[in-house]
Amino acid sequence: MKKGNIRVLGIFAVLAFMLAFVVPVNAFEIGARGYYWFPDFSAEVRVDNSSVVGTSINAEDDLGIGNESYPSVEVFGGIGSHHISLMYTKADYSGEKTISKPITFMGQTFATSTPVQSDLDLTMIDLEYQYDLLDMENLLAGFSLGVIGKVKYLDGEVRLRSSLYDKTETFSIPIPMVGVGAHIGILADILEARAKVTGIGYSGSIFYEALADISLTPFPFIDIHAGYKIMKLDVDDVSDIYVDIEFQGPYVGLTVSF
Secondary structure (H helix, E strand, O other): OHHHHHHHHHHHHHHHHHHHHOOOOOEEEEEEEEEEEEOOOEEEEEEEOOOOOOOEEEEEHHHOOOOOOOEEEEEEEEEEEEEEEEEEEEEEEEEEEEEOEEEEEOOOOEEOOOEEEEEEEEEEEEEEEEEEEEEOOOOOEEEEEEEEEEEEEEEEEEEEEEOEEEEEEEEEEHHHHEEEEEEEEEEEEOOEEEEEEEEEEEOOOOEEEEEEEEEEEEOOOOOEEEEEEEEEEEEEOOOOOEEEEEEEEEEEEEEOOO
């Protein structure tokens, strides 16, 4: 993890720890959540170099990059209708293939029939705030609906290498997003469902993320989750990089909260 990422996580942890001593217990929630995601992955990548236009590369077909599964870690806190969370995700993809067409990447052309190794590494840090517009905890087993403001910080690296060339390009993007979140109690405090949708589009780029899951509380302070998540990152010309990535698939999770 980069030093900047560690610093952000540390600041959030310190603030949450301090709040635990100044906010009444019945108004405060704090916890941590771990996910393991099994997404199907697809990506189109193009990297230019000044006036040299790169090749549009299909990660699976052209480079042999396949699906991977990986964890996310989230810490969160809440006071009344206010909720804040910080999530960290690291996704690393790699492939190796003898390419069937010439590929121009960062101004360098990898010839047809060249064995090429490739890497696509993504680090995502999500800082999210939700305000509950509607909170009806006494209706059935509980229902709430809120608005979400979110910043996703995306740090990426794309690398192609052969026996002759080794080219790497990096990019970093802070992505502001807005959306809505809903929570439904199904069976008292034992079975619950939630859904979230956030997104934004500007300057030819589109970003959106959606998830829905059901959680079971077999013991106090412990929730077990199962759900489905979709994420699309369509980046248009950031530092000569064009990336269209989509993830979608099931996940499982475990939450400890107080």
